[in-house]
Amino acid sequence: MTDNIFSPGPTPDSVKAADGTIHTVPAGWALLLPGDAGLTRRVKSAGDFWIVQEKKGRRTFSKGVWAPSETIKRIRADLEAERSTDAYAKKQAAAAQRREKVQAEYVEDFFGSVLAFLDFHPAHVDLAQQMARAITDHATPVGSGTVARTKRIPVEQRAEAAVIAWMRHQTTAYDEMAIPRVKGKRREVRRMLARRSKELLNAYRSSSAASSDCPLQRALALNEANGLQ
Numbered sequence: 001m002t003d004n005i006f007s008p009g010p011t012p013d014s015v016k017a018a019d020g021t022i023h024t025v026p027a028g029w030a031l032l033l034p035g036d037a038g039l040t041r042r043v044k045s046a047g048d049f050w051i052v053q054e055k056k057g058r059r060t061f062s063k064g065v066w067a068p069s070e071t072i073k074r075i076r077a078d079l080e081a082e083r084s085t086d087a088y089a090k091k092q093a094a095a096a097q098r099r100e101k102v103q104a105e106y107v108e109d110f111f112g113s114v115l116a117f118l119d120f121h122p123a124h125v126d127l128a129q130q131m132a133r134a135i136t137d138h139a140t141p142v143g144s145g146t147v148a149r150t151k152r153i154p155v156e157q158r159a160e161a162a163v164i165a166w167m168r169h170q171t172t173a174y175d176e177m178a179i180p181r182v183k184g185k186r187r188e189v190r191r192m193l194a195r196r197s198k199e200l201l202n203a204y205r206s207s208s209a210a211s212s213d214c215p216l217q218r219a220l221a222l223n224e225a226n227g228l229q
Helices: 037-045 069-083 086-118 122-139 155-170 185-204 215-225
Strands: 005-008 014-016 022-024 029-032 050-056 059-068
Touching: 029 037, 029 069, 037 059, 037 069, 059 069, 086 122, 086 155, 122 155, 122 185, 122 215, 155 185, 155 215, 185 215
Parallel strands: 005 050
Antiparallel strands: 005 014, 014 022, 029 059, 050 059
């Protein structure tokens, strides 16, 4: 399968293979842009195709699929006819309800995992609830691309990572830092800030009173003022 995966070429009608060679798109082919997963899936199962992907940082983005133009037109017409039926509409509505149910269950499961990781002293239970809800609301939306959406690690680890990431952006100066473009430096800074965040969390795991000037309380107050709670 990897022999038909390419990156964008130097011209609109070309692609680049993994070995760096440039290939011209066959005559009569068209580029099916991403956005319709059902159409793309059927076109790919219908015969020859070239996948075009572009890697930016650690993420890979689809740029579309090259395939015979007539194949794309035929399948698109068939799919549009199928999607116009009442049966298809009912099927889609039922699928949407299932997805909403699964999402709602996951949101509450993730919220509980965040609370469990925070493990605040009963004296700070209200703050824990407020913080867990803020992190959950930020991290769990479908398509958010956050660590909460990955399935590669258990939900408990996702919750911990989401808490540390939220605190990095909300309770530290990370977003304003001028970090040198040196390999490993950003990771080093993140580790340092993670240690500080965990030290702050530990303070709330005891019964000692926390200052209202605490960066965590300031962040939550700002979120609430901005209507993010």
